[in-house]
Amino acid sequence: MVLWNPSIRKSVGMPVPSACDVHGFGVCPKTNDPKIVRIAFELNQTNYSMDQYAEVFTLSSGVWRRVLMNSPIISLDFPIGHHVVIGGVIYWVAHEYGQLSINIKGVIRSRIISFDLASEEFGEVDLPDSLAGPNYHLRISKLKESLVVLNYRKRYPGDQRVCDAWMMENGVSKYSFTKLFTFQDNSSNASEVGRMANR
Template identity: 30%
Template sequence: MATLSSDIIPEILRRLGVKDLLRFRCVSKPWCSLIDGPDFIKLHLSHSLKTSTHLSLVLRDCYLFSVEFDSLKAAQKLNHPLSNEGFGTDILGSCNGLLALYNGEEEIALWNPSTRKSQMLPVTEIEFPPYFCFVQFIVYGLGHDLISDDYKLVRMAQFYGKDDDSFCSEVKVYSLRTNSWRRIKDFPFYLKYKRVYGVLANNALHWVVSKKPESDTQSFVVAFDLGTEEYRVVELPECLEEGFHMNVKSMGGSLCLIANYWEVHVVDIWVMKEYGVKESWAKLVSVKRSKVTSRFDFVLPLAISKNGDRVLLDIDNNKFVWYDLRSKKVKKVRIEGVPRAFEAEMLVESLVPLNGNGAMINKKDQGKEKQKKKNTKRYRLWKRLRKPGNRRRVAVLLSCEW
């Protein structure tokens, strides 16, 4: 051990997985200080992202599952810090090994599955604007601000207006560094899809939007810059044909555009090779229904293989296939223990700490708070809101409570 140079040790350790690194903290105090240090944490994360190592698929149905990307053999159930019997847990965003989780009971936590560290977020109320009584939907996005070296969770609430073409929004940003929420400039666009969190690429979160709900149905992509906290429109490829359903996704840190031509059963996947440069859009995949399966509704790109010749695709949130970029052929991927229906997201192992000023989750205290909340009128209304058909009616009551 004494023959190893102090410069060589970090180069060796950065290639290891988080599980091994946590064990090696016990080797010595210098090793523990090195592994826990911010410089090594960034070095390890950067190496994993550049080499596409220590990656896993996180699958969500009512539970959360993890699948090692290198093997894609079996899904392992994850014991995460937020539990909610009957409703499951939503993933609100992912970034650098962190997941933002929501359990349907107004509780949000940041969680690092690799280190098993978690932190509860403080509750922030929705500020209803005048004459807007209904929350149409709420979307989130998690990202890392490189300028301030801070992790931010963005929450956008969109409200119903007086007529079909009027809407309003409220945007708040949570800072892990300060463990607090603050309101920022309203989002001036109409969010097209609910239950879709912001797609993270190049230090920005992206959503598919339109200018108005009804009169203007043309879709485009808007980015929220995590550093400047400003909104900007992302230019799309000029050669797109008309009549497609638009979606966005991130793959390997690059922004992807999914154009789903339902009438002809074709899905084109574009990748922006140089972020912000319109001319850098390139068509990566074009999938026809007959080549994948007899029927599919949508296709989402997840990851590129290490040698760069195949793309892992999610088909209808119930199956995976490898798409060969050379032969244009597909091969089904069979993973043991995968739920019948799921939402899939790529995650990298990391040592990123959750060291804000907020309290760590204490299960005993958490149980007391849950019991206290269940005795409130607001909680009972929230449970009714979860049931189909009650949303609009209960939303009015909840707006009064808020």
């Protein structure tokens, strides 16, 4: 992996220990030290299951080190990989899988997971019920240093796709969301919403 700062025309290469589920990058607001956090899996030799863990790379130290993951975050799936950094905190969309019926497993809840670059602690954003349900199409972005969640859905069964835009009030200090607006999506697939979220 290479960190590149175009303003000073310098880059730093670093080894990535193994394959990982998701990355996040930001700058610690207390030390101004760039950090990369990675969430990865490794095989548990005892019961042959996959254990999830997190590591942080700081530019000043030049090494990866493990950090504690909260138990509710372990075993979540991070399907998008896209992240947003606001106020020294990294945010990702994650999915919790469970039993939908006797023989079917699927997404039972959508979550937004956070990582504080200063304290190096994971957390979770409390989503409104309309966003926290089994939703495959949440995207995140930011607007004026506030977290924005785009909820891609169909207004009615068989109807055209729409996208609800929600913004977290009071910046990142309080997990309270307000719906800003709903717009109609005339594209043919959900990837268009992902592109809109990243603009």
